[in-house]
Amino acid sequence: MHIAIIGAGLSGLTCARRLHEQGHSVIVYEKSHAVSGRMSTRQTDFGGFDHGAQYFTASSDTFKEDVASWTKAGWVAPWQGKFVALDHGTATEAGKAGSRHVGVPGMRSVGVHLAQGLDVRTGQRVDHIEAHGEQWLLAVHCDTVPVAASAGPFDAVIVAVPADQATALLEVVPAFAKAAKKVFLVPCWTLMAAFQDSLELGYDGAWVNNSRLSWLAHDASKPGRRPGEHWIGQASAAWSIEHLEDEPDRVREKLLKAFHEATGSQVQPVFSTVHRWRYAQAATTLKDDCLWNKKLRIGACGDWFAAGLDGAGKIENAYLSGAALAAVIA
Structure with missing residues (x-):
């Protein structure tokens, strides 16, 4: 056909x-002008930022088999980072979860490899x-x-x-x-920030409580990434819904403030920007x-x-x- x-x-x-x-x-x-959808990587002068999906896990046998083949081919690798929960600047080590995988050298690489040899019209x-x-x-x-x-x-x-x-x-x-x-998708504002020197936070990923942000990630800690102090901050679904139509500069200002409050670091970034995902994640699914x-x-x-x-x-x-x-x- x-x-x-x-x-x-x-x-x-x-x-x-x-x-x-x-x-x-x-x-x-x-x-869009590139493949991979929400498994995207934003390229900047300071390195790449996985500003969409942060990592993925595999539970089904079918997906595990393909993830294993992708790993063998060098498309993906396990992210062996330290993960914590943050509450008003206090970090508590998060419980162990299943293996977390990321695309190499960015999340977008999985889609790029799958698209090879296909007629894709961006x-x-x-x-x-x-x-x-x-x-x-x-x-x-x-x-x-x-x-x-x-x-x-x-x-x-x-x-x-x-x-x-x-x-x-x-x-x-x-x-x-x-x-x-019937499906409800929630939006997400994502912050990307690069710093000249290490923030020495002592963790690579964090679930954030009582904040505009719900997630932080040290992007450069993922395998195959360019060295540097590159951080991702993703706003909570509730905050993103409330501020969906705000001007990007205003959102950037608010999320940077939330980043400083959550991490306890007041070091200012040398680069920062935001991206709005209007349809970030399905909150409900069809069976x-x-x-x-x-x-x-x-x-x-x-x-x-x-x-x-x-x-x-x-x-x-x-x-x-x-x-x-x-x-x-x-």
């Missing part, structure tokens, strides 16, 4: 890779899907062209974007749009692995599906959902 996949995050790329290996002709459309936003006989056409908008162009026809279409964005695209199948509308209408040949996958896991919005959810949809189509 000739298949269009909308979204080049982990779920879309996992599905695309497996369909390609099955012999299907696949084109992936991505509105900088192209799909505005809507419409039926064309027993096939599908896409209305695709590119920044360099003032009007949307028609792409297709395709034998099948897969929507692999956050549920809020998927709802509009899936209106061609009202039951799917209704299902996607299914994915959505697929065999007759119409249209489906959806993403981290907003439970895919057999407890919890929501994990990288493993995205992977398992994309793999499950490819298996259903096969």
Whole structure:
């Protein structure tokens, strides 16, 4: 089949890779100018910042197998950092968790490797899907062209974007749009800060209590990173919702203040900026692995599906959902 996949995050790329290996002709459309979605790495003069997903764990046998192969290939590595809980500047060592993995040399590397050999068209936003006989056409908008162009026809279409964005695209199948509308995704403001000298905080990752921030990470402590004092701070879901439409400079000022309060360090950064993830993480999921209408040949996958896991919005959810949809189509 000739298949269009909308979204080049982990779920879309996992599905695309497996369909390609099955012999299907696949084109992936991505509105951003790079692949990997929320597994992104921001490159700066001070080094890279994993400003989206911070790490991932693996619990299912299927995901463990691929993570092991990615590790062997050098795409990922375990993050053997020290993790604590912070409360008003006081650090308490956090309990041991399962192995934490990160992409090397940045979280984005997993998506980059999965995309190799695929027809991925970045900088192209799909505005809507419409039926064309027993096939599908896409209305695709590119920044360099003032009007949307028609792409297709395709034998099948897969929507692999956050549920809020998927709802509009899936209106061609009202039951799917209704299902996607049930999912709640929360936003996240992320702070990136670089310091000239070491802050000597004594930990690499921290869950923060009683603060605008909920998470801190010493990005340079991850394997394969450029040395330096590079820190990530992610605001809580509640604070991000309340300040979703604030000006970035104002958000940066507030999150830097929260960083100083949480760490007890008053050293000022030589570089700082923020990024707003409007759809950062699924707070709820659909119980299914994915959505697929065999007759119409249209489906959806993403981290907003439970895919057999407890919890929501994990990288493993995205992977398992994309793999499950490819298996259903096969």
